[in-house]
Amino acid sequence: QKEVEQNSGPLSVPEGAIASLNCTYSDRGSQSFFWYRQYSGKSPELIMFIYSNGDKEDGRFTAQLNKASQYVSLLIRDSQPSDSATYLCAAEVSQAGTALIFGKGTTLSVSS
């Protein structure tokens, strides 16, 4: 069974701090990994994706991938109250159709 695991949280950080979100995956065949943000009652909104080992930066967000450890993380620098949401980690697990398998998400709360 292909799984993506996330700590459900809540993760609480003060405004301006760095939030660190983590994710592990079970399928070594997974090639691409995605971070989505989901506000309550809304659809997943793509933040960024990563497919190479190492770091990838986009504005205040940095995704990190370690395929040997089957570990993906998302760092949010200078966290803002508007970043308060559930963050979903997803792995693309097949070549045909490229389905995404999602974790349950980590709830982030940024206090002002």
Place this chain on the structure above:
Amino acid sequence: EPEVTQTPSHQVTQMGQEVILRCVPISNHLYFYWYRQILGQKVEFLVSFYNNEISEKSEIFDDQFSVERPDGSNFTLKIRSTKLEDSAMYFCASRTSADEQYFGPGTRLTVT
């Protein structure tokens, strides 16, 4: 900025009835997907569609479900005989040949 659109936003139906959920993917996208999210649970893959045929489907996507691209713009999900456990948010997503999947706003299906 182009967006995936879905209609209706909320559908209420009685158990045993057929429902059709509609999606308009982003115009130059080639791959289309349906996902669902039961309240409080993770986003689950249902089916992917490429080149006018299903390319992958999950165990959830049984004979009660079907998808169709009836014209050049719409992508539909049909549930033939709804059950109470089909109540969920249904998300359509699309992508180009690149990796990122973009989600529509969702249809909330309530089966009574």
